[in-house]
Amino acid sequence: MESGKIEKLLERYDEGKTSLAEENILREYxxxxxxxxxxxxxxxxxxFSAKQKKETFENLPDVGGSKxxxxxxxxxxxxxxVALGIFFFNDSSRELNENDLGTISDEELALxxxxxxxxxxxQLMNEGTADLAYLKEFNKTTNKIIQID
Structure with a gap:
């Protein structure tokens, strides 16, 4: 095929004005x-385009993302x-009967x-505050150090 005709087809190809038949002529040339x-x-x-046209995919990637x-x-x-379980099962435990309360009829025994x-x-509160004595000593020492500086 003559070079002038191919060059004209290439100009049209570059401009995007070729038909599929003309592109096939260029590809064959x-x-x-x-x-x-x-x-x-x-x-x-x-x-390159001919090589890409021959390639096929055997294992197509999963586009749907089913996982x-x-x-x-x-x-x-x-x-x-979880929300329904909390709503239905926890709601029944909130109802208290008078029998469930540990009532004592004798006033002296209740006292x-x-x-x-x-x-x-x-006693439990005193045990917790006993450890605070160490904290007071720590604060005193810290205050002495801060006043020196």
């Missing part, structure tokens, strides 16, 4: 071995189950039980 030196860059381009969707729906279902309970709370 550039797949030959004997191409002029000034058109070698086009030969590389058409050889991601499954994970999202599983998470949503778990959240709903003794109250004193015992308050004494126990007081």
């Amino acid at each position: 550039f797949l030959k071995e004997d191409v002029p030196e000034h058109l070698k860059s086009y030969q590389l381009m058409f050889m 991601g969707n499954r994970y999202a729906w599983t998470s949503i279902a778990a959240i709903l189950i 003794e039980k109250t004193k015992e309970t308050l004494n126990m709370v007081s």
